[in-house]
Amino acid sequence: MKYLLIMQIDSDVLEALTKEEMAAVQKGHGAFMDETRESGEFIGTQALGALGQGALIRVEDGAQRVVTDGPYAEAKEFMGGYYMVDVESKERAIELARSLPDASIPGLAVEVRPIMFEAGFDF
Template sequence: MSKYMLIMRGTDHSNAAMLDAIEESMAATREYIEEMLKAGVLLAAEGLDLPSRGVVVDFGAETPVVTDGPYGETKELFGGYFMLDVASKEEAVEWAKRMPAVRGSKIEVRRVAGDDEMPERG
C-alpha cells in the first residue's frame, strides 16, 4: 500500500460556485468520505479556511515578503486534502475522479514519499 494525497485546487470562480451550493456540496462530501471510510482507504481529510484569511510568505527576495490574502496573481488555490492509503496511483486517481468537485476545480494526486526516499531529479 502507498499513501497518496488528493489535493483540492480551486479558482475564485469554482470556490464561489461551491459556496453558492454549500449545503449540497457538504452533503456530497460527507457521502464521499463515508465511501472512503467503508473502503478503508481514508487516513485524513482537512479543508482550509478562506484565502482572504491567510497570508503568503514569499522568499523571492533577500528578505521574505508577507502578503495578505486573497492573492491577486494566484490562478489556483489549495483548498484542502484527502490522504489515502491505496494499492496504486491508479486507485488514487479513481478515488479522485469520484470526488464531488464543482466545475472548474482540480484534484492533484501526489504520492507521499516514504521516510527512506529522496525525491528524484527531473
Template sequence: MKYMLLIYGSTDTQNACTVEDWMAYDKEVQEAGIFVTGHSLADLTTATTVRVDDSGERTVTDGPFAETREVLGGYYVIDVPDLDVALDWAARCPGARDGGTVEVRPVAEF
C-alpha cells in the same frame, strides 16, 4: 502507497456540491479504510504568505503564494495499492466536478 489528493476549486465557477455530498464522500473514504489524513481549508481571504530571505529577514504578505484562478480548498491523503485506485477516488471526489480539479500526487517515501 500514499497519495495526496489536492482539491482545487475555481474562483470563476461555483461548485454546486452540497455539504451532504462532501460528508457522504468523507464517510466513504473513512469506511474504505484508506483515510490517512485530510482537511478542508478556510477561505482564501484568510491566507497569509511567509518568505525568509538570505539575511533571515521575514516578509509576510496577505493572500496566497500565487494568484491563480485555481484555489487549493482542501486535501486528502489516502493509502491505496496503486495509481488507478487513487484516480478512482479522485474521480469520486465532489471537488473534481463543476470546474473543480483534483491533483493526485504520490507521497515521497524515504
C-alpha cells in the same frame, strides 16, 4: 501507498453554485468519507481557510523576507483542502479523486500526489 487528493478551488466557481448544487457537493464529500472509511482507505481530511486569512513568506531581492497578505499566486485556483488516503496503487488514488464532487464541476480540480515522506502524524 499514501496519496493526497488535493482540491484545487476557485472561489468564483464556488460562489456561482446554487444552494442545491452546494448541498450536493457537501453530500458528495460526506459519501466519499463514508465509503473510504468503510474500505479502510481513509486517513484524514482537512479544509483550509480562505486565502485572505493566511500569509505568505518569501525571499525577494536576495535575502529580504516579505510577509504578504493573500492572494498569493496569479492563478485563481488555490489549495482548498485535501484528503489523505492509503491505497494499493496510483490508479486507485485517481479513481477516488475522480469520485469527488469537485472533479465534476467545471473550473475546479482534484490533484493526485503521492506522499513521499511524513513525520509526526498520528492517524
